Amino acid sequence: MDPQLVSWASRLAESELSGTLPRRWAHTLGVANRATELQHILGADAELLVAAATLHDIGYAPRLALTGFHPLDGARFLRDEHGADERLVRLVANHSFALLEAEERGIRNVLEEEFPLLGEPWLVDALVYCDMTTSPEGERMTANDRVAEIINRYEETGPVGRFIRRAAPHVSAAVARIEAALAAQPR
Template sequence: MNDPTVEWAARVAEAELRRPLPRRWAHTRGVAGRAAEVESVVGPDAALLIAAAMLHDVGYAPRLATTGFHPLDGARFLRDEHGADERLVRLVANHSFAFLEAEERGLREELSSEFPLLEEPQLVDALVYCDMTTTPDGGRTNAEERVAEILGRYGDDSLVGRFIHRAAPEIFGAVGRVEAALAAQPR
């Protein structure tokens, strides 16, 4: 997609992630590729979805990790350093049911007051789908395997493990809705 917002998002994500976090950069590129594949689900918001996919994990960049909660750190960076579009920033802040992890971290009030949930279910679901059907190395997977991989990496009793257990039903629901929308499209 030739869109200035997508091109800007790709430059920002690459600058922040490629060298310090090459695996996270591979995941990011994979998520953005998935977004390009499912852009028809969100119609005129395709560029926004792809840009959010490119930037969803930017908060992992070491220089940006102030709270240690990447959705919040990334959204603050995009808002404060780049003056990014509010919808884009809110998608990054709340991607993949981040509010549930924010609760585990004691940051729910901060997240929701600064970056309220975006009330655009198709867009929110599409970003979840892209993130949760992409491996850490940028390959394809399904949501069940992705959730299992996250649990395996962090452990059931970790903060992330507790979050992913709580979020799994929501993740599977979002992925299922996107898959149904894709299946309903004419071929």
């Protein structure tokens, strides 16, 4: 893994999000901070997780939002314009149960074909944990509160509203697995 990966990811996300979407940038910084807190349980994949956490919402950037589905837009940008590491791109594409939202949008097959789910559930769970325990302002919050915040922010019958209700038990399970791993670590 390139030792400059996290630095590159941070510069890229900042350039795409900080000026146009400052609240999304604050969330991104919080998610990246959560990822750095997991470094001791991730070993060799710690840098990859921090980079994915930093880039997970880059597809919201106005100039990149081509389909309106940020995981797909972000992953395509990273792959096509930057030739980013395949594992990184697949984590961004599939973060926080994106396949379920893609299904609600009628594009699950597109996401699955272009960016198959990474066969490393530990890393997938870790990114879910980082994203779903961080508020839109970048502050720490429980996964249950985060799900409730998303439910309140989006129309119930829209794709995000439908998706988050379906994803909630999966989010809780992924966060619980990471929290158990953290609790098992010696202090």
